[in-house]
Amino acid sequence: MAVFTPSLENLIDKLASLPSVGRKSAQRLAFYILGMSSDSVTSFIEAITNARASVHKCGVCCNFTDDEICPICSSKERDNSVICVVEDPRDVIAFEKTHEYNGLYHVLHGVISPMNDISPEDICIKELIARLGDGTVKEVIMATNPTVEGEATSMYISKLIKPLGVEVSRLAYGVPVGADIEYADEFTLIRAMEGRKLL
Amino acid sequence: MAVFTPSLENLIDKLASLPSVGRKSAQRLAFYILGMSSDSVTSFIEAITNARASVHKCGVCCNFTDDEICPICSSKERDNSVICVVEDPRDVIAFEKTHEYNGLYHVLHGVISPMNDISPEDICIKELIARLGDGTVKEVIMATNPTVEGEATSMYISKLIKPLGVEVSRLAYGVPVGADIEYADEFTLIRAMEGRKLL
Numbered sequence: 001m002a003v004f005t006p007s008l009e010n011l012i013d014k015l016a017s018l019p020s021v022g023r024k025s026a027q028r029l030a031f032y033i034l035g036m037s038s039d040s041v042t043s044f045i046e047a048i049t050n051a052r053a054s055v056h057k058c059g060v061c062c063n064f065t066d067d068e069i070c071p072i073c074s075s076k077e078r079d080n081s082v083i084c085v086v087e088d089p090r091d092v093i094a095f096e097k098t099h100e101y102n103g104l105y106h107v108l109h110g111v112i113s114p115m116n117d118i119s120p121e122d123i124c125i126k127e128l129i130a131r132l133g134d135g136t137v138k139e140v141i142m143a144t145n146p147t148v149e150g151e152a153t154s155m156y157i158s159k160l161i162k163p164l165g166v167e168v169s170r171l172a173y174g175v176p177v178g179a180d181i182e183y184a185d186e187f188t189l190i191r192a193m194e195g196r197k198l199l
Numbered sequence: 200m201a202v203f204t205p206s207l208e209n210l211i212d213k214l215a216s217l218p219s220v221g222r223k224s225a226q227r228l229a230f231y232i233l234g235m236s237s238d239s240v241t242s243f244i245e246a247i248t249n250a251r252a253s254v255h256k257c258g259v260c261c262n263f264t265d266d267e268i269c270p271i272c273s274s275k276e277r278d279n280s281v282i283c284v285v286e287d288p289r290d291v292i293a294f295e296k297t298h299e300y301n302g303l304y305h306v307l308h309g310v311i312s313p314m315n316d317i318s319p320e321d322i323c324i325k326e327l328i329a330r331l332g333d334g335t336v337k338e339v340i341m342a343t344n345p346t347v348e349g350e351a352t353s354m355y356i357s358k359l360i361k362p363l364g365v366e367v368s369r370l371a372y373g374v375p376v377g378a379d380i381e382y383a384d385e386f387t388l389i390r391a392m393e394g395r396k397l398l
Contacts, residue, residue, distance in 0.1 A: 004292070005265040007246075007253040014246040019231050025219060027289060032218050033247060034254055034263070041251060044213045045244050048232060051210040052240060055233055064233065066204040090226060093203070 008034070060131065062124040063107045064089050072105060079103045081138040085128060085157065087111055087145055095143070103141075106131065111144060111153040125157060132164050139167040146173060207233070259330065261323040262306045263288050271304060278302045280337040284327060284356065286310055286344055294342070302340075305330065310343060310352040324356060331363050338366040345372060 004012060008030060016026035033041065057063070058070035061083075065071070072078060072092075082103035086092055087110060095101050110123040131137060140161055144150035158168040173191035175184050184192070203211060207229060215225035232240065256262070257269035260282075264270070271277060271291075281302035285291060286309060294300050309322040330336060339360055343349035357367040372390035374383050383391070 004288075005254060005263055005269070007250045007265050008263055011246040011250040014243045018228055020224060020227065028219065029217055030250065031288065034250060038251075041247065045247060047206075047210040047213040048240065048244060051206045051229065051233060052237075054206040055204060064204055064207055066206050070204070089203075089230065 057107075057109075057124070060127075061104060061106050062109060062127050063092055063105060077102075080136055082141065083128070083131065083137055083139075084141045084143050085154075086143050087150065087153075091143065106140075108144070108153070111147075111149040112156055113149045120156060123153075125160070128157065129160060129164075132161060132166050137166055139169060142168060142170045146171075256306075256308075256323070259326075260303060260305050261308060261326050262291055262304060276301075279335055281340065282327070282330065282336055282338075283340045283342050284353075285342050286349065286352075290342065305339075307343070307352070310346075310348040311355055312348045319355060322352075324359070327356065328359060328363075331360060331365050336365055338368060341367060341369045345370075 011033065012023070012026045012030045015021055015029045016023050018026075021029070033044075036044070054066045055064050058065045058073055059068055060073040061070060063070050063072070067074070079102050083106050084095060084101060084103055085106045085108060086095070087108050089107055089109075092105050092107060095105070106124070106128045108123045108125065108128075110118055112118060112120055112123065128140075132140070140157075142154040142158060144154045154170060158170075161168050172195055173188065174195055175181060175188060175192045181189070210232065211222070211225045211229045214220055214228045215222050217225075220228070232243075235243070253265045254263050257264045257272055258267055259272040260269060262269050262271070266273070278301050282305050283294060283300060283302055284305045284307060285294070286307050288306055291304050291306060294304070305323070305327045307322045307324065307327075309317055311317060311319055311322065327339075331339070339356075341353040341357060343353045353369060357369075360367050371394055372387065373394055374380060374387060374391045380388070
């Protein structure tokens with residue numbers, strides 16, 4: 001005998017298929033949804049369908065936006081001579097939170113990963129190259145994740161960009177601010193030593 | 200400047216309003232939903248609307264079901280002389296997983312809680328009393344949670360049932376199986392001492 005009634009079981013299955021939602025959380029969410037007011041459920045479903053319908057990639061930087069061109073790309077106050085290349089829209093948020101970087105972004109939506117069958121054509125590389133033709137952009141900062149795939153993607157893109165006469169830089173590696181050196185992994189420490197600066 | 204585009208922000212807000220979903224998880228879920236295939240999104244939304252439309256309380260035990268009467272209540276193989284009274288449909292699952300209890304259930308859908316403005320009329324007590332009229336049920340096992348409110352609800356219901364000539368029992372309290380006595384709280388230990396049995 002199924003433990004839950006079929007339609008409830010189906011809802012739990014669907015919720016459990018979401019990332020980082022386990023079976024127990026899915027049960028809790030399902031019971032919560034059953035107990036929600038009809039209005040709340042309607043606006044919840046509308047939020048999903050609206051987001052799916054409205055959100056698309058910015059025509060310039062490929063970040064998610066409701067508009068043709070995202071607010072960062074269309075802003076007059078950003079420094080359009082520098083582009084920070086990230087893997088994911090959430091990385092843009094991370095940099096924006098620093099309130100230090102005032103340039104533009106480019107979102108790749110992934111990294112090159114032969115293991116997962118993701119080739120350079122599957123991520124937004126050609127859109128990046130298209131932005132570099134007219135000489136406005138002087139520097140591209142590669143800010144992919146410090147993983148093997150992030151590194152490889154960064155190297156691949158830098159080889160495409162250098163012939164265009166645009167500078168390419170990479171985020172500094174090192175010990176995270178506030179971290180305990182005792183617990184830093186060896187690769188981070190090696191990079192931190194290599195990147196040491198004179199005081 | 201809003202960090203995310205409005206429709207995405209709205210979806211994240213809605214997801215973050217679900218229980219045990221924080222802002223970061225809501226962001227991850229929202230991006231996941233944006234990346235889902237249209238078919239998956241449709242079937243996800245259908246699962247919500249179907250569950251909302253189909254699931255209702257069993258006419259006998261008040262557990263959630265798609266049918267008029269739930270599979271447990273309509274089963275010929277269950278012992279219909281005993282009813283286990285629980286707070287929540289998930290508690291039914293917990294008992295069913297033991298594969299030991301073969302009686303029926305009654306789901307209260309909450310506990311009496313003056314603090315939260317929940318009175319006896321707000322939970323399924325009258326439906327329980329209605330099941331006890333014809334002499335079929337010999338025993339009611341109170342299996343509300345061992346909390347102040349669970350206790351109070353259990354006491355309240357037992358006072359209603361006893362005059363009907365039906366036995367009322369309560370789950371045993373004690374040290375959980377596999378637990379470390381060193382870490383058991385004092386109330387549990389007091390109850391475990393009180394409930395000790397001769398070997």
